[in-house]
Amino acid sequence: MGTTARHVKGALKTLLYYGVDSLAYRAHAVLPVIDDQALFVERSRTEPSTDITLVMQELASRGFTCDFVSLGKEDGLGVGYILRCVNMSWRAARARLLFLSDANMPVGCLPIRPQTAVVQLWHACGAFKRFGHSSANMLFGSGTDEMRRFPHYGNTTLATVSSPEVIWAYEEAMNLEGTGAVQALGVSRTDAFFNKEQTDAWLAQAHSVVPQTKDKRVLLYAPTFRGKVTNAEAPDFLDFEKLAKALGDGWVVLVKHHPLVRERPVIPDTCDDFVFDVSECLSIEEAMAVADVCVTDYSSLVFEWSLLDRPVAFLAPDRDEYDDWRGFYYDYDQMTPGPVFVTTEELADWVCQLPGLFNKEELVAFRKKFMSSCDGHATERILDVALAAEGAEGAKGDSPLMRHGEVSYVG
Numbered sequence: 001m002g003t004t005a006r007h008v009k010g011a012l013k014t015l016l017y018y019g020v021d022s023l024a025y026r027a028h029a030v031l032p033v034i035d036d037q038a039l040f041v042e043r044s045r046t047e048p049s050t051d052i053t054l055v056m057q058e059l060a061s062r063g064f065t066c067d068f069v070s071l072g073k074e075d076g077l078g079v080g081y082i083l084r085c086v087n088m089s090w091r092a093a094r095a096r097l098l099f100l101s102d103a104n105m106p107v108g109c110l111p112i113r114p115q116t117a118v119v120q121l122w123h124a125c126g127a128f129k130r131f132g133h134s135s136a137n138m139l140f141g142s143g144t145d146e147m148r149r150f151p152h153y154g155n156t157t158l159a160t161v162s163s164p165e166v167i168w169a170y171e172e173a174m175n176l177e178g179t180g181a182v183q184a185l186g187v188s189r190t191d192a193f194f195n196k197e198q199t200d201a202w203l204a205q206a207h208s209v210v211p212q213t214k215d216k217r218v219l220l221y222a223p224t225f226r227g228k229v230t231n232a233e234a235p236d237f238l239d240f241e242k243l244a245k246a247l248g249d250g251w252v253v254l255v256k257h258h259p260l261v262r263e264r265p266v267i268p269d270t271c272d273d274f275v276f277d278v279s280e281c282l283s284i285e286e287a288m289a290v291a292d293v294c295v296t297d298y299s300s301l302v303f304e305w306s307l308l309d310r311p312v313a314f315l316a317p318d319r320d321e322y323d324d325w326r327g328f329y330y331d332y333d334q335m336t337p338g339p340v341f342v343t344t345e346e347l348a349d350w351v352c353q354l355p356g357l358f359n360k361e362e363l364v365a366f367r368k369k370f371m372s373s374c375d376g377h378a379t380e381r382i383l384d385v386a387l388a389a390e391g392a393e394g395a396k397g398d399s400p401l402m403r404h405g406e407v408s409y410v411g
Contacts, residue, residue: 009077010146010149012077013077013105013150014149016077016082016085016106017085017105017106017109017110017150018109020082020085020086021085021086021088021089021106021109021110022089022109022110022111024086024089024090024093025089025090025092025093025110025111026093026111027090027093028089028090028091028093028094029093029094029111029113031093031094032094033094033095033096033113033115033116034065034094034095034096035096036063036064036065036096037064037065037067037094037095037096037097038056038059038064038065038066038067038095038096038097038098038099039067039068039069039088039091039092039095039097039098039099040052040055040056040066040067040068040069040099041068041069041070041071041088041092041098041099041100041104041107042068042069042070042071042101042102043071043100043102043103043104044070044071044072044102045070046070046072047070048068049101049123050189050192050283050285051101051102051121051122051123051188051189052099052101052121052188053189054188054189054191054192054379055099055121055188055379055382055383056068058379058380058383059097059383062383062387064096064097067091067095069084069087069088069091070084071084071085071088071104071106072084085106088106088107089106089110092107092110092112092116093113095116096115096116096117097116097117097119097386097387098112098116098117098118098119099119099121100118100119100120100121101120101121101122101123102122102123103131103132103152103153104152104153105150105151105152107154107155108150108151108152108153108154108155108156109150109151109154110155112155117157117158117386118155118156118157118158119157119158119159119160119382119386120153120156120158120159120160120174121160121187121188121382122159122160122161122170122187124300124303125161125162125187125190125300125303125304125370125371125374126162126163126166126300126302126303126370126371127161127165127166127169127170127329127330127370128298128299128300128302128303128328128329128330128335129224129298129300129322129326129327129328129329130173130326130327130328130329131173132147132152132153132172132173132174132175133147133172133173133174133175134169134172134173134327134329135173135326135327138325138326138327140228140325140326140327147175148175151175152174153173153174153175153176156174156176156181157181158181158183158382158385158386159174159176159181159182159183160183160184160185160186160187160188160378160382161182161183161184161185161187161373162184162186162187162190162303162370162371162372162373162374163184163369163370163371163372163373163374164184164372164373165369165370165372166184166329166370167182167183167184169329170182183385184372184373185373185378185381185382185385186373186374186375186377186378186381186382187373187374187378188378188379188382190304190307190371190374190376190378191374191376191377191378191379192285193285193304193307193308193374193376194375194376195376199289202283202285202286202288202289202290203286203289203290205282205286206254206278206282206286206287206289206290207290209278209281209282209286210252210254210276210278210282210290212252212273212276213252213254213290216249216250216251216252217250217251217252217292217293218251218252218253218254218290218291218292218293219243219247219251219252219253219254219291219292219293219294219295219351220253220254220256220287220288220290220291220293220294220295221238221253221254221255221256221295221296221315222255222256222257222284222287222294222295222296222299222301223235223237223257223258223296223297223298223299223315224258224296224297224298224299224300225257225258225260225261226318226322226325229260232258232260232261232262233261233263234257234258234261234263234264234265235297235318236265237315237317237318237344238295238315238344238347239344240253240267240268240271240274240275241268241270241271242344242345242348243274243344243347243348244270244271244274244275246345246348246349246351246352247348247351247352251274251351252274252275252276253274253275253276254276254278254282254287254290254291255267255275255276255277255278255279256278256279256282256284256287257277257279258299259279261279264277264279284301285304288301288304288305288308291310292310292311292354293310293311293312293313293351293354294310294311294312294313295312295313295314295315295347296312296314296315297314297315297316297322298316298322298328302336302337303370303371306337306363306366306367306370306371307367307371307374309360309363309364311338311354311355311357311358312337312338312363313338313339313340313341313347313350313351314336314338314339314340314341315341315342315344315347316332316340316341316342317342317343319332319340335366337359337362337363337365337366337367338359338362338363339357
């Protein structure tokens with residue numbers, strides 16, 4: 001993008017986020033906050049994601065009215081996007097609780113009133129690849145000045161993470177150092193992994209979509225994307241034909257690409273009965289439930305996978321390039337709870353020797369370090385903190401949670 005185009009886009013964003021959106025918010029904020037109103041905002045998904053559904057259900061059981069807004073993609077600040085932002089701003093003005101699961105510039109720029117709590121549930125556990133301010137001025141990230149001018153995590157009252165170990169990383173990424181806003185209350189959607197009825201449903205769905213998984217061992221290949229969010233690409237490092245030859249008829253492979261990837265690598269016709277791309281037809285939880293082993297690269301799904309006590313390996317031939325592009329919060333080789341390979345042959349040899357080469361103790365140590373706050377009760381804790389002033393003397397806005405940037409855990 002040329003300099004002139006960047007200036008024009010910056011001016012339009014300023015006009016929208018600090019002008020039109022702000023005006024809509026302030027116009028509705030002349031009315032009082034509705035104490036039992038919660039607004040959930042998704043940046044691109046048109047339906048509530050698994051990142052927020054358990055919170056919505058729990059809030060509804062506590063008597064809250066839960067509203068949902070999808071902003072859709074920015075798409076060059078088109079008319080549809082602008083109208084959706086204005087609609088969100090109008091609704092946010094009277095919400096007692098505002099929930100997000102991703103970076104959200106429109107919310108970050110609003111003049112949020114002190115009676116409203118902005119809760120960032122985030123969509124990933126642990127701290128793997130860098131994001132937000134941690135990636136500022138890297139090839140993946142935006143410039144620091146741009147991030148400060150249009151804050152993706154502005155107004156955050158509470159951000160919940162999967163363990164105390166990673167608080168520092170989220171404080172850095174979200175520019176929340178010294179605020180106490182980042183708390184290790186757990187990640188809401190991981191509660192489902194402790195619910196047998198839910199995990200059985202995931203397994204049944206996977207069997208229904210890919211019947212071959214009922215009587216064969218299943219390898220899940222779930223890499224993250226390459227490039228920027230706006231032009232996400234899938235890696236093409238795994239040679240399915242070589243893998244099929246090495247593993248034989250006793251295995252099937254499920255491929256689950258990152259949802260941002262639009263054009264996925266073609267699976268060879270010779271592997272039609274061996275490899276199944278389930279990117280569109282199974283959720284990541286459903287694919288994980290049926291898998292015996294997971295192969296990934298830099299995806300945060302490894303944190304949730306650790307809850308299953310099953311083998312994991314990493315196929316990362318472009319690790320150095322990815323590190324230069326985006327970077328990691330921890331040393332990659334020391335962090336990964338399984339072997340790292342650069343070729344399909346190495347990976348296949350390891351899989352063929354399972355379970356003998358599975359170091360379960362390494363995975364358990366990884367889980368204790370990065371997932372210690374995920375125990376099946378995260379949703380309850382998150383809402384207990386978000387509603388800390390419930391029953392307290394005076395208005396709900398008296399809670400320290402309402403003072404943006406001054407959160408304290410009182411659960």
